[in-house]
Amino acid sequence: MLSNSNSLFMRNVSFSYFNGLVLRDIDLNIADGEMVGLIGPNGCGKTTLLKLACGVLSPIRGEISLGGVSLKRLSRKQVAQHVAVVPQYFNIPFAFTVAEVVLLGRTPFVSAISGETRRDHEMSAMALGLAGINHLENRYFNDLSGGERQKVIMAMALAQEPKLLLLDEPTTHLDISHQIEMLELVKSLNREQGVTIIAAMHDLNLASLFFDRLILLKEGTIVADGSPREVLTESSILNVFSASVKISQHPVTSTPHIVVLPREATTNNRIAS
Amino acid sequence: MRKRNRAAIVLILLALALIGAVLLACALGAVSIPPLDIIKMTLNKIHFANFQATWQPADETIIFQIRLIRVIGAALVGAALATAGVLFQGLLRNPMADPYITGTSGGAALGATIAMMLPLGLAFSGFGLIPIAAFCGALATILIVYNLAKVGSKTPIVSMLLAGFVVSSMLTAVMSLLIMTNSALLLKLHSVFSFLMGSISVQYWSQIAVIAPLIIGGIIIARFFAFHLNAFSLGEEQAAYLGINVEREKILILAFGSLLTACAVSLSGLIGFVGLVMPHAVRLVLGPDHRLLIPASALAGATFLVVTDTLARTVLAPTELPVGIITALIGAPFFIYLLRRTRREYAF
DSSP: OOOSSSOEEEEEEEEESSSSEEEEEEEEEEOTTOEEEEEOSTTSSHHHHHHHHTTSSOOSEEEEEETTEEGGGSOHHHHHTTEEEEOSOOOOSSOOBHHHHHHGGGGGGOBTTTBOOHHHHHHHHHHHHHTTOGGGTTSBGGGSOHHHHHHHHHHHHHHTOOSEEEEESTTTTSOHHHHHHHHHHHHHHHHHHOOEEEEEOSOHHHHHHHOSEEEEEETTEEEEEEOHHHHOOHHHHHHHHOOOEEEEEOTTTOOEEEEEOOHHHHHHHHHHO | OHHHHHHHHHHHHHHHHHHHHHHHHHHOSSSOOOHHHHHHHHHHHTTSOOOOOOSOHHHHHIIIIIIHHHHHHHHHHHHHHHHHHHHHHHHHTOTTOOTTTTTHHHHHHHHHHHHHHSOOOOEETTEEHHHHHHHHHHHHHHHHHHHHHOBTTBOOHHHHHHHHHHHHHHHHHHHHHHHHHOHHHHHTHHHHHHHHHOOOOOOOHHHHHHHHHHHHHHHHHHHHTHHHHHHHTTOHHHHHHTTOOHHHHHHHHHHHHHHHHHHHHHHHSOOOSHHHHHHHHHHHHHOSOHHHHHHHHHHHHHHHHHHHHHHHHHTTTTSOOOHHHHHHHHHHHHHHHHHHHOGGGGOO
């Protein structure tokens, strides 16, 4: 049903929850195999954009299509067979094991009547391997650390065999080494398996380091869209985040590197110049 | 694969326990009949074998016209309540949910009370007016609760819980008001009480014939929801990401759970604790995977109610206690024990 060209396409999309538009006239075209970071301040609409992209929210105006097919014409199950979402966090009130949680990634493929098949077990075993958590298989999800849980959630999404993977701030609850491990995993999925990636990112430097294309949102509209070098400028960050920064070059990768300036320094600088 | 074998073994053991409990329950009573005789006469009855009768003809009447009907009724009620409990606990992600959370208890109680006020002896397929009124009251309440809880096209779980609680309390208040003001009801206080505490009141095979397909069918359908209930354990949002049509499925699960509860209520009045405690106990021992939890809870609930109902009619014989007293006496301490032992599991 879904072809793989033109993974995600949004035209003139607007969305509001109860009062006021959260997203306004979004035009977006993400091609197959891209690795895109969504950046912007809290409440700018990053998460909402991801929820629209996977169809759990519907736009009040505009058109969204996946692989050339309008989302309106796809059932939740059809979408979930192509798009997986890695949420920031979830908790489980019951003592499920890691293997049981990862198998839930197969939900869109499992028939209610005949149950899961050998292939479902193979795919979830493969996902455990890809996420590097074979050793956690029989542990209880609730006993794991934040970093391990994030990997389980990731493995669950991978068991879904996604063509498009949406991640909502995948590194927020993680320490620096887990952050890097997580983003390396995402990047290898993109490079080696050709999975299209869209991730809401909080940390601008990590976004700059790992993503090919960044989309900067402010109050529900796209204000910049391009390579990290094009999007991350001193003026755009001052405009969107109201934060004064100095952009330098990353010493190794020569991608833009953001150095935050404390308010004092900014004032002093101004006085000095 | 090893896991699947384990599930099969567990279910076979539980089924054997249920059969054992049924035999024992049929054997005990004012006249005790040896279990072996019961097996033989049952095999004769279904023309599977032809054993020499080593028992009185009266024994056969006691088994087939009285005890077996009641014991099967108890098993069906126990299975229905435990399954409804699993469905609601899984859907609401709340191990404290019981089969009556959608307000069925208040509606059933009010329906039964009104039926007791009427000077009618109407009967249908062996059902008196009271079970029919209880069943209708339960279903009507679910509809009211569901419509109250609906916000736009969604039914948030919290508003469902609150609406269920509020509507049920209001109906219970109306019921109490009727009892206090109606002299006919005051005379029937014992029947009212025994409905509220729950008693297995199945007397005819025709009742079983009507309710058994509903309850067994409901449990089989509930099992089809197992994989999705596991996904619901991760939260409604995550369930939607996994391709589940959350609103539609939620309504289906609530509807089947409520139907099972209403069927149980029509056979037995309001029996507490079975639907709350059995899913807990089974989850504690076998884990939260609904693929095993649903059939295992149904079998365990059936066994539990067969045993407690037997206690209810034998401990103070010839006086018969409402079975709800026994389930609460056993269930409440057990529940407290579980809560203290498994606090870790309920981390939100």
